[in-house]
Amino acid sequence: MDPKFLYQEMILDHNKKPRNFGKLDDATHRAEGLNPLCGDHIWVALKVDAETIGAIAFEGHSCAICKASASMMTAAVKGKPIATAEALVEEFRQMVTVGMHATPSPALARLTAFAGIKDLPSRVKCAVLPWHTLDAALHQTANATTEGDADPAASGRH
Amino acid sequence: MNAPAVGPMTPSASTLDIARIRADFPILSAVTVNGKPLVYLDNGASAQMPRQVIDRLVRYHTHEHANIHRGVHYLSETATNAYETARKTVQRFLNAKEDREIIFTANVTDSINLVAHSYGGAFLSAGDEVVITHLEHHANIVPWQMLRDEKGVKLRVAPINDAGEVILEEYEKLFNARTKFVSITHVSNALGTINPVKAMIDIAHRHGVPIMIDGAQAVQHMTVDVQALECDFYAFTGHKLYGPTGIGVLYGKAALLEKMRPHRGGGDMILSVTFEKTTYNTIPFKFEAGTPQIAQAIQLAAAIDYVNAIGLTSIAQHEQALLSYATERINSLGGVRIYGEAKHKSAVISFYVGDVHPHDVGTLLNGEGVAVRTGHHCAQPVMQRFGIPATARASFAFYNTFEEVDALVTAISKVQKLFD
Structure with a gap:
């Protein structure tokens, strides 16, 4: 696959000017995400109120794919009920590992820009790390990693 | 250089x-990539293989294969001869004094683990110090850390400057009465730095300490003469030298190898076995338990011949x-x-x-x-x-x-x- 289909304007823009980037002082949920293979290292913080994600922020160091994915993820789940966010996490994971559903949900919207990464297996982990981390924060597990059981490239998980 | x-x-x-x-x-x-000609600049990770080395595998499996050091039949003798000739090719490549100083391993990682286990296990004890440098590949860090955790030896690290060179004065300062082993890279895989290994070997020997050189990134780029260097151990791998994966080399001075205990037990590394007692084979066989990578060793020799011809x-x-x-x-x-x-x-x-x-x-x-x-x-x-x-x-x-x-x-x- 020509990687230029992945490194398109929207993704480059989110990398350059990430949305919801920084700390969230009064967070109710947090998790740390690490991809030890390439060094992507991020933190996701949430403020959950009445089963709804009222506020979300992320910070850390990562490649452009991970950063843009995190930025667009925060924009997509902010103000949404937890159940909606969880469903989106699952749909995103499916899209970048198995492939896009024939009828993607409208919530996926611009995130379909990442669909092509399925053909770059060594980079899938970069795109999926923020989503793993969000999932870990929602379930109050301390951290996420792209290795071991959580490996999105491992077969049979989803 | x-x-x-x-x-x-x-x-x-x-x-x-x-x-x-x-x-x-x-x-x-x-190979074309994304419709463009391949520009392969990842040779430090693994180099490509010339047809002569690929064909050697085909010839071996078409005409020469059997297990070695075992049978009296034609093919076993043919395979044994090719395998032991490969050892002599490696001996000449490194200018080792004797072919029994050449041990076939799986790769450099395997070679270093062998030394850490067999030499370190026998001759290092709690409080002893092993010197490495800040340039090391994980393969020359982790085996020593495992020895540290197992035996309580200490790891000392020689620092590097901003150019990525080992600071020789600081390296020498690390030596003391407890320094018992040195293991350093010849060429940094991450930065390309060529260490002044002869000077570093001389410093180690001045303090009476044996030294191992990790030559994974060296032998494909420069002539290495282990007798001129006077290093005690030297390791390199086949697949970075235009040979196959799965084959590596450990050179060791015969006197040291003879004193070391085997790191793995099994077939081919024994002279006699009863349930009460086993007598180990001589070097190098003592360190080559089980059926080795016969075809890969023979291919490695073909790769060395190819490199020498250029x-x-x-x-x-x-x-x-x-x-x-x-x-x-x-x-x-x-x-x-x-x-x-x-x-x-x-x-x-x-x-x-x-x-x-x-x-x-x-x-x-x-x-x-x-x-x-x-x-x-x-x-x-x-x-x-x-x-x-x-x-x-x-x-x-x-x-x-x-x-x-x-x-x-x-x-x-x-x-x-x-x-x-």
Whole structure:
């Protein structure tokens, strides 16, 4: 696959000017995400109120794919009920590992820009790390990693 | 290893017939990436294999294969002869005194683990110190840490300067009465630094300490003479020397190898076995338990023959010309930082493009057909020393061309434009 289909304007823009980037002082949920293979290292913080994600922020160091994915993820789940966010996490994971559903949900919207990464297996982990981390924060597990059981490239998980 | 004089931006003439050499490597023309010709600059991770070495495997399995050191039948003797001839080829390649000083292993990692376990296990005890450098690959860190955790030995690390060179005075300062072993890399895989190993070996011996050299990134670029170096152990691997994976070498001085205990038990490493007592075989067989990588050892010898036919002096000259040209052209782009600026360097360029993460650089370069390594290069302490998580690394072989350097530079400039 020509990687230029992945490194398109929207993704480059989110990398350059990430949305919801920084700390969230009064967070109710947090998790740390690490991809030890390439060094992507991020933190996701949430403020959950009445089963709804009222506020979300992320910070850390990562490649452009991970950063843009995190930025667009925060924009997509902010103000949404937890159940909606969880469903989106699952749909995103499916899209970048198995492939896009024939009828993607409208919530996926611009995130379909990442669909092509399925053909770059060594980079899938970069795109999926923020989503793993969000999932870990929602379930109050301390951290996420792209290795071991959580490996999105491992077969049979989803 | 001085770089030949290269005029600004003009590739120097090479003594090698690169077009003819490239024709020996089928993969270089068989593979296109994203519709573009393959520009393979990841030779430091694994080099490609010439047809002569590929064909050696076919010939072996067509005419020569059986288990070695066992049968009295024709094929077993043929295979044994080819395997032991391969050992002699390696002996001559390193200029070792005797062929029994050459042990076939799986790779350099395996060789270092053998020494850490067999030498360290027998001769090091709690409080003893092992000296390494800040340049080491994880393969020359972790086995010693395991020994530390097992036996309580201490690990001492010689620091490097901003150019990525070991600071010799600081290295020597680490030696004391408790220093019992030294294990250092010959050439840094992450930065390309060529260590002054002869001086470092002499320092170790002045303090009465045996020393091991990790030659994974050295033997394919320069002549190594273990007798001239006087090192006690030397390790290298087949697949970075245009040979197959799964075969490595450990050279050790016979007197030391004889004193060491075997690290693995099994067939072929014994003289006699009863349930009460086993008598170990002599060296090198004591360290080659079980059926070894027979075909791969024979292919390794074919790879050494191939490299010798081209000549390591011509290889070094061409690679140094590529290094000078690539360094100049990358520096002229502006905004690309090269890590590793040692005075003596092998043909490796570790770099960072602006603030673009190396994995993005690697993916985009791949889109242009250019294969480089991205990541921490199994040398995280080196990355930590320079405060970066990773680099992109172009590592050259004698079959690379100045046009391929141009393709790399063009691809990097495209990354710069995209992330502008």
